[in-house]
Amino acid sequence: MLLKLSLAGMKGKLKDYFVLLSGLVMTISVFYMFQTLSWNTEFIKSNAMIRNIQLVFIVGSVLLSVVTIMYMLYTNTFLLSLRQKEFGMYMMLGAKKKSIKKIMFVETMVIGAASLVIGITVGIGLAFIVGYLLAGQLNITLEGYQSFYLPAVLATFVFFIVVFLFTALINHIKLSRVQVLQLIYSDVHPDEMPIQKKKNSWLILLGLITLCLGYVSLIFMEQLREIGLFAAPTFTTLGTYLLFIGYLPVIVRRIQANKRWTTKGVTSFTFAQLNFRIQGLTKILATVAMLIALGAGAISAGLAFKNSASQMAEMMNVYDVVIKNPNAEEKAILKSVHFTEENQYRFKEDADYTYYLRDDLDNQRPLLLLSDGKKPKFKRVTEALPKGKISLREVKNPEVGQQLSDEWARALWNLQTNYREIKQTIVLDAETYHKIQGQEMLMYIGKSDKFMDYLHEWQEIDMLVLEKEPNLTADDLTSKYSFYNMYSSFTSGTMFMGLFLGIAFLAMMASCLMFKIVSGASKDTSRYQMLRKIGVRRSQLSTSVYKELFIIFLFPAIIGLTHVLIGMNMFSFIILNPYYRIWVPIIIFLIIYSLYYVITVKLYKQIVLPKE
Amino acid sequence: MKSPVVEVCNVQKVYGKKGGNQFKALNDVSFSMQEGEFVGIMGPSGSGKTTLLNVISTLDQVTSGEIKIDNVDITDMGQDELSDFRSQKLGFIFQDFNLLENMTIAENIALPLYLQGTPAKNVDAKVMTVAKRLGIEELLQKYPAEISGGQKQRSAAARALVHEPTVILGDEPTGALDSKNATSLLETMKDLNDRQNVSIMMVTHDAYSASYCQRIIFIQDGKLHKEIHRSSTRELFYKEILDVLAQLGTKNA
Incomplete structure (x- = not known):
């Protein structure tokens, strides 16, 4: 019964x-x-x-x-x-x-x-x-x-x-x-007293220290290794909780004490309400901050891995395509790409050597990659080419050889299309060059404005190369795309895990915060009713709710994102630039978070401001 | 010649849908209240006295009829206008105080001023004045949870007064107080009425509280039943009220 x-x-x-x-x-x-x-x-x-x-x-x-x-x-x-x-x-x-x-x-x-x-x-x-x-x-x-x-x-x-x-x-x-x-x-309930705790100076201090320790272990993850992997989450979490518990009520009280802000219209109530509730919210807000850090961090890491493939590719090659004797099909594809630089070099080859025409090289000096390990930088070759008439006999003599400057040696090395047939390159003056037997060929190099925009084109070109030279396999190619493709297949698994976990953590975060706010709302109803009675417009109360919840949502977002920004450091040993396009995941996160905010406000308003 | 601050004309309030089970909470009620009057509304449970107060305080809408406060018809105002009207013209004292427990007494009292956009520098002086008038200036920095029921009701009265409303509406203001605190509050209200010419309308079912009024309107079954004026001492008026209540009781039986 x-x-x-x-x-x-x-x-x-x-x-x-x-x-x-x-x-x-x-x-x-x-x-x-x-x-x-x-x-x-x-x-x-x-x-x-x-x-x-x-x-x-x-x-x-x-x-x-x-x-x-x-x-x-x-x-x-x-x-x-x-x-x-x-x-x-x-x-x-x-x-x-x-x-x-x-x-x-x-x-x-x-x-x-x-x-x-x-x-x-x-x-x-x-x-x-x-x-x-x-x-x-x-x-x-x-x-x-x-x-x-x-x-x-x-x-x-x-x-x-x-x-x-x-x-x-x-x-x-x-x-x-x-x-x-x-x-x-x-x-x-008897009237509750807003808890007027004294400033927890030691709590705040301890929180700051642990958070700093956490951040230090995140930044020096590479040196700390396994220790860092344990220290970073432990200290960061502990510091977050301590700071939220100790410092958040202090901040809110400070804001409330500022009469200039808090005495206009219903804001005095908004901040009083906030001050009143914050004590009970500190732990959940710290939890939310951690979940944001984990969620946004995981998504950022996932995307950073994805982005790192294109960056790695940029670090490998200056030119997006290097084609030996482009045929009609290849030319058609090249036409559809917007190039910022296109060079063509005449050359001849025999069994052992590739002979380049000096004038072509001199007139279209190629770019070189200057890498500082973080960002690709480009430099045009400025050093001189061998002058005057070049004796073919001399440069073919292994004892003497052709003394090319460093830059030119590297630039010519970059004109390779595959690893299989690496031949010695020789630069010749026009007269000597024309005496060389054999068919004249063209080496085409091109740099587009955006490598990532033409992935499909690069892929097709690589496939055409493989068709032209059946003895080559995809692994032999030195093209930028082939490198990109190889690297991104390594990273996709990691990226998947990052995004998958990121979505899961963000869902959990939203559920936590929404539940806490909505489940406690019925206790606030009487206060809103009373305000309504003494003549506060519904729209003012609604604004008050928006403001109050905005501030509640704001703190964990700030701390969570700070964690992410600092935490991304820990990937710097495996990703070239973990901060590359970090705003993308941050904006994704902000959009999701704002959505949760609006939904929470709506739910909360439904409870405390019933329809009339 | 005093002008009426509240005029109630042929007011009806019907609950329930047409054709369904209808209940007339107010049936053709008319009366007026002059500036500086202290009016009590009495009646047995379910007589419609709270409904009457609710429609006068603009919290509820009449089905038909007209209510004017300070010569403004409130029956055809929108929700936002009504809110503004409440915040400017009316002061409320509730049975359960309805102070905001998350604000200090000073902040509670200042709330109506903030809502009207009074500059912060003027607010403190006004709060202090009204707090002194009610004898609660010592409590200003305390929270509702720290003070007694009587003090809470004084604070609520201060909040109702601070913006100098046209009329103060009390819904059983002494209902949650012990007799000593109730007497003290009533004395204060009477004093405000006598000296500051504050208009007060109060719903009560307690004859003792009602005896502080100048005039009492009795309603029963949604209709005006009787109206009595105080002509001599409070003690005699108290007896007169009891007589009317007894009458109401026997008629019921």
């Missing part, structure tokens, strides 16, 4: 249960998504460019578990708060505490089981969709990746069953201690 009653009670709060369930489902599915990669060691080992990728996943698992447990404890308090009053009433009517506890236990486990089943199903679906979409977008095949992965299912199952049992136990203990009257009046 009591069970029936309690089911009826649950029906009445369907909306709250929906919030609760969706929060749980999100957490479980993200956890599962992470596990599909984490347990699939074969896949990550064979696809990662990072030697210690296993360690990255272990650290990630620990972080995710901590965040999940914190989140679950919070949802559990919410679950209990939903039912307290009703349970109090049953007890007043004579229900035994034992049966109430039983109901609560069953309810926790039923909700847990339901969310586990739905969560894993959603997780499998998400893992499949995200995997499929990413593979399609990135043009890669994922060998060994499984969206339904049994070890991951089991791991998720075991982890959450333990967590649910643990939370059920906590509810059990809480209910054992509580009095009937406390339950009945659970939704009547």
Whole structure:
């Protein structure tokens, strides 16, 4: 009978249960998504460019578990708060505490089981969709990746069953201690006092120190190696939590104390409200900042790996194409490309030598790559070519040879199209050149304005080269594209993991923040109602909500992104420039985050500002 | 000649849909209130007194009829206009104080001024003046959770007064107070009314509180039942009120 009653009670709060369930489902599915990669060691080992990728996943698992447990404890308090009053009433009517506890236990486990089943199903679906979409977008095949992965299912199952049992136990203990009257009046709160903690100077100091340590280990990851891999996440996480707990309330209080900002219209309320709530939000905001750092960091790393392929290619070759005797088909393709520089050099060759015409080289001096290991720089060849009449006999003599300047030697080396037939190059004056027997040929080199825009064209040209010279294989080619292609096939696996995990972490972050704000909203309702009564326009209240939540959303975004910006350093030993186009992932993140912000504001407003 | 601050003309308030189960909470109610009056509205539970206060305070809309406050018809205003009207012309005192627990008493009192865009430098002086008038100047920097119920209600009264509204509306302002605090608050209200000429309208079901008023309007079943004026001492007026209530009671029975 009591069970029936309690089911009826649950029906009445369907909306709250929906919030609760969706929060749980999100957490479980993200956890599962992470596990599909984490347990699939074969896949990550064979696809990662990072030697210690296993360690990255272990650290990630620990972080995710901590965040999940914190989140679950919070949802559990919410679950209990939903039912307290009703349970109090049953007890007043004579229900035994034992049966109430039983109901609560069953309810926790039923909700847990339901969310586990739905969560894993959603997780499998998400893992499949995200995997499929990413593979399609990135043009890669994922060998060994499984969206339904049994070890991951089991791991998720075991982890959450333990967590649910643990939370059920906590509810059990809480209910054992509580009095009937406390339950009945659970939704009547005495006026709360805004906590006026003294400045936690030592907390802030400790937070700063640990955060600095974390940042130092991120920056010097290459030197610290394994130590850094453990120190960076530990110290950064600890520092983030300490700073949020110690410093955030101080900042908000400072803002509130600034009378110039906070005494216009309803802003005085907005900041009072913010100051009031911030104490309870510090931990969740720190968690959100960490999830942002992990999510945006993973996406940035993924994209950085993707970008690094083109950068690596830029570092290898100046010219996008080098073609020996372009034929009609090749010329047609070349026409469709916008080149910033095109040079053609006449040459002849025999079995051992390639003879270049000096005038052509002199008139169209090629570019050279000057690399500082970070960014490609170009320099035009300025050194002199061998002067006067060149004696063929002399330069062919292995004792004497042709003394080309460094720059020219390198420039001529760059005119190779493959590794197979490397011949000695000789520069000749026109007269001597024309005496050489053999057919005159053309070496074409071209540099476009954007290598990445013409990937398809470069690919076709490479294929035509292979058709022309059947004894060559793709591995023999020295073209910029062939290098790019090889490198990006190495990076695609890493990139996939980065984007996959990034999406998972961002989803989790949103769910955390939204749940915390929306589930606490009903307590704020009376305040907004009162303001409405004394004559605050609805639009003003709406602005107040936007402002308040904006500031709440702002802090973790700032800290999270700072973590990302500093954390990207740790990839500098494997990626040329981890910061290359860092704004792309940041903008992607900001768009997603703003979307969450707007949705949260809408949900919150629905609760505190009911329609009139 | 005093001008009316509140004029209620043939007001009806019907709950429920047409053709459905309708309930007339107010049925053709008319009365007016002059500037500087202290009016009480009494009636048994369910008589419609709170509905009446709600429509006068613009929180609820009438089904038909007209309400003028300070010669402005509030029945055909939009929601935003009504909000502005409330913030400028009306002061509220609620039974459960409705102070914002996240703001200090000073900030709570200053809120109506901020909403009207009063410059910050003038706000402090005004808050101080009204706080002194209500004897709560010591509490200004405290939070609602730190002060007693009586002090809270005084703070709420200060908030209702600070922007010098046309009329103060009280919804059972003494309902949550013990007798000592209630008396003290009522004395203060009476004093404000006597000396500062503040117009006050108060809903109450407590005869003792009502005896501080100058005039009491009794309503029953949504209709005006009777109106009595205070002509002599408060004690005699109190007895008179009890008589009317007794009458209402027997009629019910």
